[in-house]
Amino acid sequence: MMPANLLHELAAQRQLVATQQTQIESLKMELEQLKQHNEVLRLKVDAMARKLFGRSSEKLDPAQLQIVFEALQNKVPEDGPKKPEASEDAPCGSEADEAARRQTARQKRSLEQMLEGLPVTEVIIDPDEVKADPQAWVCMGAEVTRLMDYTPGKFSCQKIIRRKYVRREARHLPPITAPLSLLQERCIATPRLLAHTLTQRFELHLPYYRIEQMYGRAGVPITRQTLSNRGGMCADACGLIIQAMQREVFADGYVQIDALSGAR
Incomplete structure (x- = not known):
């Protein structure tokens, strides 16, 4: 048998090894959490840089940050192993986020x-301020918006580039960008395409489903619901013109109406 002092020393060494192993596991978990936190900060910096200086097409997808946030929420606690019930609801949220993505x-x-x-x-x-004094400004990027344009007989993509400028002597101030004039936010149709659609619908009396087929044959499938919504949007934008036409038509007190053209 081993002497009592050796047994005591062996037990102490085993306890020391177990303690060090626990500390190593704790440090590994802490290192992993710091890596995740660092990744979140890096994505935030990238998103801010793209928001300020990058193109719109380069903006970071919020789903990318959501993945990291979920990883942090489901991280292993420092004081013990992960409990099985803590992740029971995770699949539902994960599936919903995946469907949204x-x-x-x-x-x-x-x-x-x-x-x-x-x-x-x-x-x-370019902004009016830059046109007035171009030497005082430095171009440091651009906002790019892609709209769908139409020239009779063919579709094309109109690429609008709104360059960003900062003053040479005041680079710390926010950049300026020319405003973007759209009838409605997120509408990718140019006024020329909208005018062509309305002409086909109300001057040539083509129903929207025929216009949909015409555009589909040209390689651009636009649904009749979208065409109808754009017609309502244009009617709202042309409200003053429509009111003037109504006053002119009803000025005599004698109005002729047919099934296609409306009031005359």
């Missing part, structure tokens, strides 16, 4: 597929 990706792909392959016409818009 897939839906966003499908919508983005649909827009990109519609604009892909169309001829591109670039329109550069």
